[in-house]
Amino acid sequence: MAKAPKTAIQPTREEDYPEWYQQVIKAADLAEISPVRGCMVIKPWGYAIWENMQAALDRMFKETGHENAYFPLFIPMSFLEKEAKHVEGFAKECAVVTHHRLEPSPDGGLRPAGPLDEPLIVRPTSETIIGAMYAKWVQSYRDLPIRINQWANVVRWELRTRMFLRTAEFLWQEGHTAHATPEEAWEETRLMLDVYSRFARDYLAIPVIQGEKTAGERFPGAVSTLCIEAMMQDRKALQAGTSHFLGQNFSRAQEIKFQNAEGQEDFAWTTSWGVSTRLVGAMIMSHADDDGLVVPPRLAPKHAVILPIYRSEDDRTPVLEYCRRLEREIAAQRHGEAPVRVFIDDRDLRGGEKNWQHVKKGVPLRIEVGPRDVASDHLFVARRDRPEKQSEPRSAFVATIGERLDEIQNGLLRRAAAMRDAHTRSIESVDAFREFFTPRNAERPEIHGGFALAHWVESPETDALLADLKVTVRCLPSNPELAGGPGACVFTGREATQRAVFAKAY
């Protein structure tokens, strides 16, 4: 047998970060590429994590007064055409339905038949089709606000795909709201950015920077796009969620008109906001290590696995009985809003192999129980976020398992925040900026840089420099500590109102 590698994932993060990412997904059995170009299959462990994200977000949406609904998958081509910038943004990556049946072809196979009068676009996002319905539903200010969310699949025909981060089809939620005043619409836009930030912090254990996108990075058709940006372990930025203030751009295009309290006709002020299965990618790249996935407990499909260990049939019965009692005791404990999710893995597999499967899948706690543990009423407990294992009395462990999971959850957040802070820097000169974003080690080009905070005014020369370094302006941060006061643009010397966050990005 070949010598076991030192880490479960090969290559390591240091060696080849992009390949490490793919190998973690494979080792944790999260997802797989499918025979359909650019589309992935989300496997049960990956989907269960997404379900936990959905449940938490859905609760937060409902607590903030939103309702769910469902709108059509297809958008007539003419609807997209109504908002010029919107169509410009999505026309190059649309799946287009042109026929509504198949017929036998002369070569013995099938061919499309029944051409449609008007092609249909598989929704890349639903502002236009939802707006068309809102136009029907809104007559008076009394019909406003409308605050609806949709859980759905969307399709953007990306040429270069990467699992969870960029796929042709992905799962997401899209909130669409309409309001009588710009103030209310702005309030909604900010509220949902806050919801996303809280979700990232409390569930994903990812600290994020809130900010506003620059004009060039805005959602096509939006007046303003707010975003949350997170730092991955390779120090690149990942946009983890966006909330758009659409002004009256879409309501004019779709005629979402209403009579205000003064009897005058006005267009509604709309917003939209969304997060997607990309968050699974953010979770992987924030917490996974060279042994595989690390799932924050609040998103873990299973919080703990019990591994019965016995060599003889005589030992089997008492060990299994002890494990079953332990499982019931643990399942009666709570973590956050849910009972602790625990299960016994009694498959007929070598102990080492079985243990490693749960390491690679990122189960927060692994509990080994052998005959000697039963005799001493102790458990041999391993935490996924730490290397050591230790023996603990059963009753004390069971009574504190909820706190233990909190501790793991909070520890992951602290670690991610420390990592981000260590690689966030104020930059005062072009040279320092260039140096920050230049790999220092030619053999490990992936991991370098981080978040640069610098005063900045848009200009073509700066754009060229940024393109050269493959760096983008991530956002104008809203936190005053990050934004700083006015100052001279690092690149042009012109007066800038605040600092921007720069990073290489996904």
Added chain:
Amino acid sequence: MAKAPKTAIQPTREEDYPEWYQQVIKAADLAEISPVRGCMVIKPWGYAIWENMQAALDRMFKETGHENAYFPLFIPMSFLEKEAKHVEGFAKECAVVTHHRLEPSPDGGLRPAGPLDEPLIVRPTSETIIGAMYAKWVQSYRDLPIRINQWANVVRWELRTRMFLRTAEFLWQEGHTAHATPEEAWEETRLMLDVYSRFARDYLAIPVIQGEKTAGERFPGAVSTLCIEAMMQDRKALQAGTSHFLGQNFSRAQEIKFQNAEGQEDFAWTTSWGVSTRLVGAMIMSHADDDGLVVPPRLAPKHAVILPIYRSEDDRTPVLEYCRRLEREIAAQRHGEAPVRVFIDDRDLRGGEKNWQHVKKGVPLRIEVGPRDVASDHLFVARRDRPEKQSEPRSAFVATIGERLDEIQNGLLRRAAAMRDAHTRSIESVDAFREFFTPRNAERPEIHGGFALAHWVESPETDALLADLKVTVRCLPSNPELAGGPGACVFTGREATQRAVFAKAY
């Protein structure tokens, strides 16, 4: 002002059943047609009912050992071609994606561009794409069984659509399992039919008949299709769920091969099973009445609405305070696995209008609270399933609200069962059969017939008679009381092994 009609829904069920159905959907604000041909918009109240169905079914699937996953929306055309009967069944109603972008057209609009090498079909069902993945995942009998469910949208390009019952796009779940033996696959097929039957009985409050479809009504490519059939209030049958034993048909087409325990290669035995948003239609047509929707409590987004009634500002504060305390008390009670869902409707609307909105939406309990009720600590309670209202002491009402909801739930099931039984008949002659399915009242042609139980052997002459009467064989029932023993076919006199269920159907 025009004289108020006697019923909230016009026309009534007796007057025009199909139009009544559409009007109930409108009055309860469940859904609406969209600008996209054949696709509907599911509005918040309708979607919340679907979410409750999903939650209950999902729990039942997980309790029976299934996991969720997600597979691509698109199916390459060549995948469909592999199973001859399958493609025959779906080729005529497929949305076909042929291009992957839009480009400016000479007339100033847009046109499809970027033709695909191979057209993609928007999934009408996912046996072929899921089977292709299973073929990769299965090598040995140790990899079996695979028991996965998917919640998804599917598209079947129907020409004649009706909201919830038949739409081009609909939401559903599709279970797909693979097993090492036909016995295990059969067990799964029957297990899921049982799950559907229990769900229909315990949540939808709809009694169903379990049975097997005839060859002509089978799922395209299946060896056998089991189904549950329910009777609607117009006495037509609605197929509410199906569970297919696919044998080795799909595993051969897709090469889902495995090595069995004896080291021989074999094809897996597969099943698939599904229910859809059609169940919302079943719920409407089973329980709604001439005043609108009636939602079984276990599926109701809200179990109870509190309606504060006051004429003066002086009364407002004490009434509202009383209502808020009542809301908290009720929310602390439980119904089934969930807390009682209650809310206060304090909108500035005429009391009568507000009350009728909740009647039309089918909220199980309406609780009116006025100043005199506050003084006497009584509530004025209306049940959606009964015409009368009555005054009740608050504490007794709150303490028993869970039982009250159970009573409503059970009452709806009993009523539906009584209705079905009253219109189910054993038929012994062709004349009696013809009479049973012929409208007796030319002005009310919609409501007649029911379920006919008759011995039957398939024959072209009988098919012609059935087509003439617009009657179909719904299933060969599995319940021995319905199936009866062997007997002579009512139509041909030939020996039949059991009776079949006949009905007009949706």
